[in-house]
Amino acid sequence: MQMQRYRFTWQLTVVLFMSWLLAGCGINNIPQYDEQVKSAWAQVENQYQRRADLIPNLVETVKGYARQEQDTLTAVTEARAKATSIQISADDLDDPQKMQQFQQAQSQLTGALSRLMAVSERYPDLKSNQNFLALQSQLEGTENRIAVARRDFIAAVQRYNTEIRTFPGRIWHTLMYGDMPIRESFEATTENAEQAPQVQFQ
Known part of the structure; x- marks a missing residue:
């Protein structure tokens, strides 16, 4: 009995030590x-x-002052609809085609918003509207948050990919995590896309 208890204690110690060693x-x-x-x-x-979520309010505000800019307003609405229709799940992160479709849709929406902002320059009353100014501030803040989130995602992908390509991560990947592939990063699809767009309301 004493021998069995000793053997169990020894086995438990070995298991704990190996767990600690492997974690390290x-x-x-x-x-x-x-x-x-x-x-x-x-x-x-x-x-x-x-x-x-900001775009419908922005479009409605601009429409109140610039109804004749219907083509631009329609372009923004359509670009928003396309961008929100493409959803990327965690499983889709390994699909370069889906990632590219998502990025292109978001890029088109950024372009449509830029054209809408250019139109607003022709309407002084719109530029001084309090609702428009509030939306301006929120949109600028959101564009900055998008840039930060994309930067953080790129860094996380780089860390993950480096781990499974270098020692000892490459060994653990081969032995235990072979079904976890190299991740696709968020590639810029437009010039200077890694930077937040400059949305000017002056």
């Missing part, structure tokens, strides 16, 4: 970094949704 060797890094990538992507989507 980075065996958990890959799933942790993978979760960070997914979390960072959720923030990217959250900020794009925040922008999309």
